[in-house]
Amino acid sequence: MVTVEELYQKFGVLADAKDKAGEHEAEFLYIISAVKGGPGEKRLASQFVTRFFKYFPKLAYQAINALFDLCEDDDINIRKQAIKDLPSLCKVDKDHVPKIAEALTQLLQCEDQNELSLIHSSLSQLLTINAKGVLHGLFTQINGEDDGVREKAIKFLFVNLRKLPDETLNKEAQDYLVDECKKVLHDVTKEEFIFIMEILKSVPSMNTVIGRQQLLEIVTEQAELDQAFEASDTDIVDRLLSCAKQAVPLFSKNVHSKVFLSYICNHVLPGLGRMSPPGDGVDVKLDMLKLLAEISEHNGFTQDDCKSPLQNVFERLIEYMPLPPADLETDTSPTDEPKLQFSYVECLMYTFHQLGRKCPEFLTAEEAAERLKDFRLRLQYFARGVQIYIKQLRQDLQGKTGDILKTEESKLKVCALKVTSNINSLIKDLFHNPPSYKCMVTLSWKPAVKAAAHSTDPANTAGQKRFTPVTYDGSSNGASNAKKMNREPRQLYAPPSGKFSEKAGTFTGSTRGGSSGRPFRGRGFRRGSRGRF
Secondary structure, X not given: OOOHHHHHHHHHHXXXXXXXXXXXXXXXXXXHHHHHOOHHHHHXXXXXXXXXXXXXXXXXXXXXXXXXXXXXXXXXXXXXXXXXXXXXXXXXXXXHHHHHHHHHHHHHHOOOHHHHHHHHHHHHHHHHHOHHHHHHHHHHHHOOOOHHHHHHHHHHHHHHHHHOOHHHOOHHHXXXXXXXXXXXXXXXXXXXXXXXXHHHHOOHHHHOHHHHHHHHHHHHHHHOOOOOOOOOOHHHHHHHHHHHHHHHHHOOOXXXXXXXXXXHHHHHHHHHHHOOOOEOOEOHHHHXXXXXXXXXXXXXXXXXXXXXXXXXXXXXXXXOOOOOOOOOOOOOOHHHOOOEOHHHHHHHHHHHHHHHOOOXXXXXXXXXXXXXXXXXHHHHHHHHHHHHHHHHHHHHHOOOOHHHHHOHHHHHHHXXXXXXXXXXXXXXXXXXXXXXXXXXXXXXOOOOOOOOOOOOOHHHOOOOOOOOOOOOOOOOOHHHHHHXXXXXXXXXXXXXXXXXXXXXXXEOOOOOOOOOOOOOOOOOOOOOOOOOO
């Protein structure tokens, strides 16, 4: 029977032999056998095996398997000792890394946080020794049958890869990681897809133009843009939203959004009304329109490419921009006032503004005269509602600071002010004669590029200058007539009053306004087994 005293005796023999310790195989085998002993013997066995492992290459697998047995012990302290010691074996021979990494990956399901932290630490140490070997062990389990281990292994990569120095993953390891992730993406849940994409984005080679183009191709394949779009199918809508969300950070002047933008404009916008109505804090249509706006900047369209998408965007835009009543001087009841969807209009108008600069003749061609006239009337009428709302929001926020601005209602008003100020800037540009596409705005839900100088007043934020009412009488000389009409005493559009809306994206009356949106919330991609979502 193995005893602590005997273990120390064998340890002494090996220690005294120094570089000739390999000649004492019997003593090392005795130490290995101690993994079957009591708690004290097991902990000593783990430490002593690690200490003399390098002298017995022929007994390597036997020693490794002995430590694996300790990793499954009922005593957590014994498990933690073995988990801590395993990486030391790989410093002797990095070829052991795949086998040990695979074993540690299986242990990721443990519930004790201290033990789990130790497993993460050991795997991270192994990455610095042989990154490709660790990835091999991890993906062996990811591609296995245990969904619980698969989930934990993917999350480990998601959390830890981004923390590693760039030099940890050499080109061979990076290529291996990208290839294995592509294989995993053939059969993923929605959550796994998001994690795998974030893992790929953390790979240094994917941060080049070629790498981002490769990532975009992966996302495009997952989005299945070659398939018909059914607006009433929540799974299809959710797939497109999730894929587009992953694609947004990839777009730049060198990596274009043309494929995604064309698909959404030509296939999604025509059926926008058939999407699920807002509910439980979720507005799928608004989510889709926000993504449309975000990807519209780096579109890569030519003038010919732009015509069909621009037409579809314009048709949706004017649906949310009502024509003025026949006689603005006639009072109307509150129920007759239009419901102004400010958040929808911000997204669509921004997208139209981005695409319009590629195809300015859409509004200026001779055959587009009636279209431009109708559009100017809608712009003028919508601008009046926007300007009245901006004025009230600024009055409500004037002088408010500190905790007062942290209230939910104040946050909504600040958000609504960003939305309406953006719309006001875009309308001014489009109301030029001919329409202009020069102004730059930051979408209301995106971080501001630059704060207004010398201003702490939330009602005086960047891009929100004192506005000049937009007017138009329908003649071709829009700019000069606008100035003339501003001097005429005329009653402006005055929406009815009411309590500020909880959703700052809709305006019915003078106190309901635009929304900055909500955190993305998935709706589920698969039911039951794993599969392409």
